[in-house]
Each structure stands twice: as C-alpha cells, then as structure tokens.
Amino acid sequence: MTSRVWAVLAVGLALTACEGADRHESDGYAVSEQGFYAEDAITVSGNRIAREHAAAPPPPMMEAEPQTGSGGGADAITERLIAYRYGYQLETPREATEPLIEAHRQACLDAGPEACQVVNANIYAQGDRGSAGSLSLRAVPDWIEDFRDGLASEVDAAGGRIMHQAQSADDLTASIYDAEARLTAKRTLRTRLTALLERPGASVEELVSVERELARLQGEIEGAEAQLRVMRGRVSMSDLTLNYTSRMEPVSRGAFEPLGRALRNLAGNFASGLANVITFIASALPWLIVIVPVFWLLGRWLRGLWRKRKAEQAAG
Numbered sequence: 001m002t003s004r005v006w007a008v009l010a011v012g013l014a015l016t017a018c019e020g021a022d023r024h025e026s027d028g029y030a031v032s033e034q035g036f037y038a039e040d041a042i043t044v045s046g047n048r049i050a051r052e053h054a055a056a057p058p059p060p061m062m063e064a065e066p067q068t069g070s071g072g073g074a075d076a077i078t079e080r081l082i083a084y085r086y087g088y089q090l091e092t093p094r095e096a097t098e099p100l101i102e103a104h105r106q107a108c109l110d111a112g113p114e115a116c117q118v119v120n121a122n123i124y125a126q127g128d129r130g131s132a133g134s135l136s137l138r139a140v141p142d143w144i145e146d147f148r149d150g151l152a153s154e155v156d157a158a159g160g161r162i163m164h165q166a167q168s169a170d171d172l173t174a175s176i177y178d179a180e181a182r183l184t185a186k187r188t189l190r191t192r193l194t195a196l197l198e199r200p201g202a203s204v205e206e207l208v209s210v211e212r213e214l215a216r217l218q219g220e221i222e223g224a225e226a227q228l229r230v231m232r233g234r235v236s237m238s239d240l241t242l243n244y245t246s247r248m249e250p251v252s253r254g255a256f257e258p259l260g261r262a263l264r265n266l267a268g269n270f271a272s273g274l275a276n277v278i279t280f281i282a283s284a285l286p287w288l289i290v291i292v293p294v295f296w297l298l299g300r301w302l303r304g305l306w307r308k309r310k311a312e313q314a315a316g
Helices: 002-020 097-111 141-157 173-197 204-236 257-264 266-315
Strands: 024-026 029-031 041-045 048-052 082-093 116-125 131-139 161-171 238-247
Touching: 082 097, 082 141, 082 204, 097 116, 097 131, 097 141, 097 238, 131 141, 141 161, 141 238, 173 204, 257 266
Parallel strands: 082 238
Antiparallel strands: 024 029, 041 048, 082 161, 116 131, 131 238
C-alpha cells in the first residue's frame, strides 16, 4: 500500500514538472508528454516504480482524414479554432456621429447577450469639430458578418465614409487541444489519488500526503478549466472595435468676418480688461499703504532741508 501511494504521488510530481517542458508538435496540434504518462499502468516492485505505457487516446475533435491519391494518411484537424478581431475607423458629419454610435450600440443590445455584448462605449466632445467616440463589441460570427455587410451602406447613408478597416486572427487550435490534453491527464491523476484515499490500511502520513496533493491538483484543474473557457470564448465570439470621428466641414469667411468676430467678443474683451485692472489695483494696494507715507515723509524732509539752505544763503 505504501509503495502504491508513493508511486501515484511520484506521477503527480512528474505531471507538474512536465508543465514547463517543451511540447511536441504532431500533425498540426500540440501533444504533451504528460497526456500519455497519466494513462500508464503503474506497478510497484520493491522500491522501483515501473510504467506500462498504454496507447494514448486521440486528442478531442480530431478525425482521421481519408487517404487520397496524393498520399498522406496522417490525422488532420477538421476544425480550426481561430479567434478573429475586426477594427474600423469611421468619419461622419458632426451631426451624425452620436446618432450613428447609438444606433450601433442599440443594434448590439437588441441582438441579446447571447449574440452580442457591448464591452465598451465612449462619446466625447471635440470642441468645434463636434463629437467622437469608440465602441467595442463581442459577438458571434454570424452577427458580425451581418453587421459588416451592412456597415458600408449605413455609413454612406449618414454621409460618412470608412477611412480604415483591419482584420486579424489568432489561431488557438494547438493551445486549446494541448490544454484539453493536460486537463484530461490531471483529472485522471485526481481519480487515482481519490481512489487511494478510499483504500483501507493507509497510514496517517500517507493520507495527509495524498490529500495535500489532491488539493494542489484541484487548484491546477480549476485554473486550467478557467483558461480553457477563456480560449473557447475567444473562438465562439469575435471582437469588433469601431472608432468614430467627426468631419470638419469647410467654412467660407467674408471680408467683414474679423469685424463681426470683434463685435461678438466686445463684451467679453471689456470684462476681461476690467478684471485685469481690478486685479492690478488689488495687488498694488498693500504696497501703496506702505509706499505713500514713506514718500510723504521724504518730501517733507527734503523741503525742510531746502528751506534751511535758502535761509543760510540769505543771511550770508
């Protein structure tokens, strides 16, 4: 019993160590060594642990491609798991920018969260240029395709244009298949460890070691499941980012435009000048309280000195 417990624990440690090992590419998908070792039959002879390698099951979602005349009977991936991203830069008249953003946002909301989700929506002013904004959506491929098919005509009807569009893709096929293989191996090991806890005759030390390994393994399984859900979500729903800018309309200026602008700014300029005068007086007033008496005393002293000299000259 003790040898069997430590044998299974050794497999658990080997499974963890393989997390950082290099992965082998085989027929278009990544295969981890641990995906095979977790299915091995473990036997114990003395202090030695032997593994009888069993045939590894094929990875999920893989099918054998029928042989053709060109040769090659290797398995092929029948479904590519790809996450798509789309981006658009739209230019519209200033009065049409906000309504267009709201129309696109509402179209996503009307489709429902199962088909489309609004990730982010922003509208901000640009002064005389009107408004600008951005809209980030996540939607199923069918909704994205329908939206893209009608976008050009919708923008054209609003008097705008598509200035730039981009499309990119991330192939997550190998990453998802590899994550599924690793997850299957971890679950298999968890089943074996759980079976060890149910066997009679185990010592307290063995039970504690198995439970500790189970707790660590359960955390890794939950983390792997979360990561796999995220990758699957990226494949099932594509990202769409729309950026909106208002077009600056040309304005013709007449000969009297500067005079009209000055008249329109007359009240503002007068108030600004008056405010500057008041600010200057308020700033200089404390100094005037000190400076005026000093100059008055200095003037009296100079006048007295001048009169004294004049009297001395008259007497002489």
